Amino acid sequence: MSSxxxxxxxxxxxxxxxxxxxxxxxxxHTALNELFLTKIGSVSEIGKNWREASIALSNxxxxxxxxxxxxxxxxxxxxxxxxxxxxxxIQDCALxxxxxxxxxxxxxxxxxxxxxxxxxxxxFHDYAQGYLVSILDELVEDMKLNHTDPAMFRTAKxxxxxxxxxxxxxxxxxxxxxxxxxxxxxxxxxxxHDVREGQFLLVERYNPIEGVFTLxxxxxxxxxxISPESHAATALRDQTGLSLRDLEKIGELRxxxxxLKGVTDVFYGNFDLEENHSPLVPYVRSLKxxxxxxxxxxxxxxxxxxxxxxxxxSIWHAYEDVRKxxxxxxxRVRTPAKLADGAxxxxxxADSDADEE
Numbered sequence: 001m002s003s004x005x006x007x008x009x010x011x012x013x014x015x016x017x018x019x020x021x022x023x024x025x026x027x028x029h030t031a032l033n034e035l036f037l038t039k040i041g042s043v044s045e046i047g048k049n050w051r052e053a054s055i056a057l058s059n060x061x062x063x064x065x066x067x068x069x070x071x072x073x074x075x076x077x078x079x080x081x082x083x084x085x086x087x088x089x090i091q092d093c094a095l096x097x098x099x100x101x102x103x104x105x106x107x108x109x110x111x112x113x114x115x116x117x118x119x120x121x122x123x124f125h126d127y128a129q130g131y132l133v134s135i136l137d138e139l140v141e142d143m144k145l146n147h148t149d150p151a152m153f154r155t156a157k158x159x160x161x162x163x164x165x166x167x168x169x170x171x172x173x174x175x176x177x178x179x180x181x182x183x184x185x186x187x188x189x190x191x192x193h194d195v196r197e198g199q200f201l202l203v204e205r206y207n208p209i210e211g212v213f214t215l216x217x218x219x220x221x222x223x224x225x226i227s228p229e230s231h232a233a234t235a236l237r238d239q240t241g242l243s244l245r246d247l248e249k250i251g252e253l254r255x256x257x258x259x260l261k262g263v264t265d266v267f268y269g270n271f272d273l274e275e276n277h278s279p280l281v282p283y284v285r286s287l288k289x290x291x292x293x294x295x296x297x298x299x300x301x302x303x304x305x306x307x308x309x310x311x312x313x314s315i316w317h318a319y320e321d322v323r324k325x326x327x328x329x330x331x332r333v334r335t336p337a338k339l340a341d342g343a344x345x346x347x348x349x350a351d352s353d354a355d356e357e
């Protein structure tokens with residue numbers, strides 16, 4: 001049997017990385033693509049924009065890797081495939097009219113308008129690159145699995161970790177159902193309602209927002225020039241892409257052994273959000289803008305699968321009276337006063353609506 005036979009190479013290799021490097025020499029183009037696709041999160045897990053970008057970047061990387069492998073003359077290993085994720089190399093490929101490179105660059109924020117890499121685009125790529133690198137490392141760890149592992153054939157027990165995520169585990173409960181346990185304690189799933197547009201914004205985070213102020217952002221440095229409001233506005237914009245508005249905490253989710261552990265805050269207020277905005281930070285999992293009808297419909301159709309988000313929606317519904325009063329007040333403030341009589345009449349109607357609710 002030839003020493004290049006993959007089975008022999010895998011047997012002779014001692015470490016996980018060496019085994020994976022051996023497999024890289026023989027896996028087909030299609031197989032490599034499928035490896036990435038099995039690990040890239042779904043839309044509900046990482047968001048539509050991140051999923052599209054991750055798939056586009058992995059497709060380009062695999063294509064370049066296969067070309068380099070066919071040409072020969074280089075060492076085929078994990079380091080090579082990771083190096084093909086570099087942005088400079090992708091730009092060079094785009095200049096050579098390679099469609100997959102062009103497709104990926106077109107997904108970077110600001111690239112279509114400027115035909116260049118903006119700061120937002122660089123941040124977007126850095127996160128996408130880090131995400132695929134983590135997938136490669138995870139694929140190496142997967143080689144620990146063996147079909148003779150007895151753990152694969154036993155019944156799940158209470159407390160078993162079924163799925164590991166960034167900052168959370170999905171575990172088995174007493175009734176063999178599942179619950180989400182967050183390692184960082186509080187986990188911030190925020191549901192923000194824009195009373196002017198009748199829309200909601202879901203901000204799902206992997207880790208809690210710590211500190212103080214309306215959204216519990218970190219304290220200001222104490223220098224007189226920086227107000228707490230300015231500090232909070234900067235933090236909110238950097239972490240979610242939102243412009244600060246007056247937000248009010250209306251409820252919280254307490255630990256539930258069959259749903260979640262930790263505390264989740266639910267906020268009320270207005271928001272400004274650029275269309276097609278994608279978070280550029282790893283601790284924001286997804287940012288969704290959705291109508292009220294769409295919010296409940298998505299939950300009904302199980303398109304929202306995060307236990308925290310579903311629980312937050314339930315809490316939000318419990319505060320419906322509070323929400324209606326805020327909507328009535330917002331309409332009263334925004335009613336144009338063309339004539340004095342008309343303005344008074346509008347205010348009276350709005351007050352009546354609020355009282356009825």
